[in-house]
Amino acid sequence: xxxxxxxxxxxxxxxxxxxxxxxxxxxxxxxxxxxxxxxxxxxxxxxxxxxxxxxxxxxxxxxxxx
Numbered sequence: 304x305x306x307x308x309x310x311x312x313x314x315x316x317x318x319x320x321x322x323x324x325x326x327x328x329x330x331x332x333x334x335x336x337x338x339x340x341x342x343x344x345x346x347x348x349x350x351x352x353x354x355x356x357x358x359x360x361x362x363x364x365x366x367x368x369x
Contacts, residue, residue, distance in 0.1 A: 307362050309337040311355040326350040 312322050312333075319333040326333075326347060335341035336351075343351070352362050 305339055305365055306336065308333070308351060311351075311357050311362050312337075315355040317355070322351070322354055325354040 312319070317325075319337075320330045323330045323333045327350070328347065332341060332343075336343050348359060348363055352359055355362070
C-alpha cells in the first residue's frame with residue numbers, strides 16, 4: 304500500500320521510533336508501513352495522522368488505478 308507516512312513523519316521532524324512511541328507500535332511496524340509492506344488498521348492510520356497533524360487524505364489517499 305502506497306502512502307506518505309515517511310514524508311509526513313520527516314516533515315514533522317520525527318524519527319520512526321518517536322512516531323512509533325506516539326502511536327503505540329514498534330519502530331519496525333512504522334518501517335513496514337512506510338515501505339508499503341504492512342496495511343495498518345483504520346485506528347492506527349488515524350493515530351499516525353493525529354501524531355503528524357495531517358488528514359487521512361494527506362497521508363493515505365490513493366487514486367484508483369485503472
